[in-house]
Amino acid sequence: MPDSDFRRELAQQLRVDSVRASAMAGSGHPTSSMSAADPIAVLLDGYLTLDFQRPEDPRNDHLIFSKGHASPLYYAMLKAVGAITDEELLSYRTFGSRLEGHPTPRIPPTEVATGSLGQGLPVGVGLAVTGKTLDRLPYRVWVLCGDSELAEGSMWEAFQHAGWAELDNLTAIVDVNRLGQTRETMLGWDLEGYATRARAFGWHPIVVDGHDVDALDAAFAEATATTGRPSAVIARTKKGRGVKVVEDQPGKHGKPLEDPQAAISELGGERDLTVRVATPQGPEEVHRFPTTGAELPTWELGEQVATRQAYGQALAALGGQRGDVVALDGEVSNSTATELFAQAHPDRYFEMFIAEQQMVAAAVGMQARGWVAFASTFGAFLSRAYDFIRMAAVSRANLRLCGSHAGVSIGEDGPSQMALEDMAALRAVHGSTVLHPSDANQTTRLVTEMADRPGISYLRTLRGATPVRTPADEDVRIGGSRVLRATDNDHLTIVACGITVTEADKAADVLATEGVAARVIDCYSIKPIDQATLTTAADHTSGIITVEDHWPEGGLGEAVLSALATHPQRPPIRALAVSAMPVSGKPAELMHAAGIDAEAITTAARQLLSQHSVTSAP
Numbered sequence: 001m002p003d004s005d006f007r008r009e010l011a012q013q014l015r016v017d018s019v020r021a022s023a024m025a026g027s028g029h030p031t032s033s034m035s036a037a038d039p040i041a042v043l044l045d046g047y048l049t050l051d052f053q054r055p056e057d058p059r060n061d062h063l064i065f066s067k068g069h070a071s072p073l074y075y076a077m078l079k080a081v082g083a084i085t086d087e088e089l090l091s092y093r094t095f096g097s098r099l100e101g102h103p104t105p106r107i108p109p110t111e112v113a114t115g116s117l118g119q120g121l122p123v124g125v126g127l128a129v130t131g132k133t134l135d136r137l138p139y140r141v142w143v144l145c146g147d148s149e150l151a152e153g154s155m156w157e158a159f160q161h162a163g164w165a166e167l168d169n170l171t172a173i174v175d176v177n178r179l180g181q182t183r184e185t186m187l188g189w190d191l192e193g194y195a196t197r198a199r200a201f202g203w204h205p206i207v208v209d210g211h212d213v214d215a216l217d218a219a220f221a222e223a224t225a226t227t228g229r230p231s232a233v234i235a236r237t238k239k240g241r242g243v244k245v246v247e248d249q250p251g252k253h254g255k256p257l258e259d260p261q262a263a264i265s266e267l268g269g270e271r272d273l274t275v276r277v278a279t280p281q282g283p284e285e286v287h288r289f290p291t292t293g294a295e296l297p298t299w300e301l302g303e304q305v306a307t308r309q310a311y312g313q314a315l316a317a318l319g320g321q322r323g324d325v326v327a328l329d330g331e332v333s334n335s336t337a338t339e340l341f342a343q344a345h346p347d348r349y350f351e352m353f354i355a356e357q358q359m360v361a362a363a364v365g366m367q368a369r370g371w372v373a374f375a376s377t378f379g380a381f382l383s384r385a386y387d388f389i390r391m392a393a394v395s396r397a398n399l400r401l402c403g404s405h406a407g408v409s410i411g412e413d414g415p416s417q418m419a420l421e422d423m424a425a426l427r428a429v430h431g432s433t434v435l436h437p438s439d440a441n442q443t444t445r446l447v448t449e450m451a452d453r454p455g456i457s458y459l460r461t462l463r464g465a466t467p468v469r470t471p472a473d474e475d476v477r478i479g480g481s482r483v484l485r486a487t488d489n490d491h492l493t494i495v496a497c498g499i500t501v502t503e504a505d506k507a508a509d510v511l512a513t514e515g516v517a518a519r520v521i522d523c524y525s526i527k528p529i530d531q532a533t534l535t536t537a538a539d540h541t542s543g544i545i546t547v548e549d550h551w552p553e554g555g556l557g558e559a560v561l562s563a564l565a566t567h568p569q570r571p572p573i574r575a576l577a578v579s580a581m582p583v584s585g586k587p588a589e590l591m592h593a594a595g596i597d598a599e600a601i602t603t604a605a606r607q608l609l610s611q612h613s614v615t616s617a618p
Contacts, residue, residue: 002046006273007213010080011041013271015242016264017076017089023260025093028101031240031252033073035177035210036144039235040077042216043142043173044275047224051279052083055109058369059280061139062111062127066120067146067175068102069254075099078107080275105396111368113394116387118152121145121172122358125158126365128170128230129350134326134371136287139280140224141170147187148180150194154388156201157358162230163202170230171223172203175210177239181253191234198232210235242267286370289348294320296448298472299440304465307498308404310440311461312337314447315374316344325451326366328352330359330377336404336461338376356381360388364397372400372451379403379419379460386425393430393456400450401426402459406436407549408582408590409499410463415582422460424554427527431455433478434526436556438501439468442524445476453478462499464587469501469522481530482522490519492605493537493544497523497556500547500596507601518605526556531563538564543608544573547596552577572612574604 014037022028043063050060065074075092078084084099084107091097098107102115111127114120124143131139149155162170178188187193195205204226208219216235223231239253240246243263257263264270294317299305319325319341326348333339333351342349352359356377363373382389382403392399406419426434433453437443443461450457457478470482484501485508496504501522508518519537523529538544544564548556557575564570578594591597 002217004213007041007045009271010045010273010275011037011213012242012267013080013273014041014073014076016267016270017079018072019257019260019263019267021072021075021089021092022256024090026256027093028072028256029069029254030072030257031246032067032146032177033070033076034241034243035237035239036070036073036175037241038211038213039173039175039216039233040073040144042213042220044077044081044277046217047220048142049139049278049280050109052078052081052109052277057280058135058284058286059137059139059282060109062124062141064112064120064124064141064143065103065114066124066143067117067149068114068120070144070146071099071101071103074103080273081277082274083108104394112364112397113391116391117146117149118154119361119388119391122154122158122361123365124170125162125167125358126362127368128162128167129165129362130366130369130371131169132167133347134287134366135369139169143170143172145172145174147174147176147178147185150174151186154357154361157355158361159198159201159203161352161355161358166228167230168227172230172232174232174234175237176235177237179239179248179250179253183250189236191236194234198234202229204229204231205234206231207234208236210237211241289323291323292320296444298444299468301468301471303440303468305440305468306462306465307437307440307443308335308337308461308463310443311402311447311459312340314444316340318448318451319345319348322372322451324370325372325374326350328359328363328373328375330354330356330381332377335378336376336402356385357388360385360392360399363399364388364392364395367398374400374402376402376404378405378417379422380405380417382422383425389426389429389456393432397456398454400457402461404461405463406460407499408578408594409549409587411587411590412584414584418582419460420551420578421554422458423526423550423556426456426458427554427559429456432527433457434460435478435524436460436497436526437524438498438522439466439470441468441470441472441474442476446478446524449478460498464499466499466502476524479525479528479530481525481533483533484520484522486519487517490517490541491543492516492608493519493521493541494601495521495523495534495544495546495556495560497526497548499549503591503596503598503601504547506598507605510598510602511605516605516609523556523560526559529559529563534560534563535567538567538570541571543571543612545576545601545604545608546573547576547601549591549596550577552579572608574608576600576604
């Protein structure tokens with residue numbers, strides 16, 4: 001029989017330690033922590049299965065604080081299970097401490113960073129899918145959610161997908177304390193309103209008094225016994241529970257208590273309880289998928305192949321070589337070409353539908369368990385999931401993204417479908433890699449490199465076919481580039497990527513008839529960029545033109561400018577990019593209108609040479 005008195009005392013200790021940690025830091029969210037102390041106490045003492053001394057154990061349950069601002073409660077919990085000392089608890093929010101303002105993987109067993117609301121449950125969905133279909137282990141995923149974050153659309157993407165996928169290994173604990181940062185939430189304490197919504201999405205809702213440990217025990221037992229659908233324990237709680245001056249009081253969010261000692265006394269004083277959390281039993285073996293040893297695709301020089309098609313073929317082949325590779329798509333797999341992976345490896349392909357935030361979150365959850373996840377959609381639509389990508393970097397996640405249909409060259413679909421800010425957005429992500437191959441053979445090599453690349457990698461692919469110029473055996477690598485043409489007497493350099501490489505090559509042909517030698521660099525790696533090759537070009541030519549199918553802000557041109565920022569005798573640089581809002585039209589029409597086709601490049605070259613009186617190579 002569970003010891004209800006112990007659980008009540010444990011909950012009070014979690015509250016006291018939340019108050020203490022926040023008071024020592026002079027900041028934090030103790031009241032948000034105090035509301036959820038009882039559910040966490042019961043979860044620890046009876047339902048969670050997690051070896052805190054072996055966080056890498058694949059059989060462990062997964063616990064995510066989607067309401068990451070309740071970090072004082074999370075760290076108080078770690079102290080209660082013996083994972084950290086009281087001394088470390090009181091280092092909360094100090095420089096150098098592992099206990100940051102919101103949890104990050106710096107402190108095990110934290111697998112993903114939270115704090116940007118609306119992200120923990122979608123990642124939990126990814127972990128639950130992983131447990132059922134990839135790891136094939138019976139672990140459970142528990143997610144502590146705040147009621148305020150249920151205003152986020154990403155939470156309902158998660159509710160919908162989890163219900164559709166029948167994730168009965170997933171339990172959401174919704175802490176309904178009714179008070180947000182500035183006012184009452186939309187539903188307040190309308191628990192049946194939350195239950196109705198969860199039920200509509202295919203969940204099993206359980207409404208409970210969140211401060212009644214016996215009722216919580218029964219709710220968790222019901223959740224773990226439910227099959228065929230996920231469960232949501234919808235707990236009515238009070239913010240600041242147990243301390244009269246803050247309990248259920250507005251205006252107390254995100255502040256340490258004014259008189260922490262009085263609050264601790266009201267909560268019954270400090271305690272030094274330790275809870276024994278159940279550790280997993282049974283075999284540790286994670287499911288492994290067989291491999292076929294497929295050959296990576298290559299193409300003959302001169303073939304016309306879309307890089308999106310090459311991506312799909314390369315990814316399918318990589319999946320044949322490696323059983324740890326998985327693919328997710330936002331219901332555009334016949335455009336991104338991940339349908340080829342789905343056909344070859346149906347057990348490792350995940351349809352995430354038109355829910356880009358859930359797609360990226362699921363990939364983050366999968367990679368947290370060691371799977372090599374590639375997530376694909378139109379490049380323009382990844383912008384919907386940008387906060388998830390940003391937070392994936394905070395999570396130290398290894399994530400591989402592919403954005404197809406880049407730039408005005410997609411043609412008639414118009415600007416709503418044209419990725420024109422994607423390189424800038426992904427370049428800005430900490431530790432990211434941004435790649436834009438111009439042909440199929442480059443694409444194959446870069447896909448294989450992405451598989452083992454740490455951090456966030458982004459591959460930009462094209463809708464239309466481009467000629468294969470790169471020999472299949474050429475060294476194509478992240479951080480490299482390809483000098484398409486060069487002489488010892490080049491007058492200027494044209495740096496291009498993706499679709500504009502063809503235009504740069506055509507422009508160089510025209511300029512050659514006018515006696516102007518142009519070096520052409522295919523800059524397929526935007527970040528990291530090939531600084532050495534660019535520096536050599538700057539040393540040996542008298543002007544540089546960059547050309548890209550992207551807005552001028554943050555793309556290839558600015559990457560080149562940054563790489564050459566400290567060059568002592570940097571030649572003039574002219575950046576060609578899409579500057580006006582595009583419309584529908586043929587690809588050639590749109591590239592001409594944007595000023596990024598061969599004609600625009602040759603015009604820019606003549607102007608650059610004329611303005612700077614460049615008549616011969618330096």
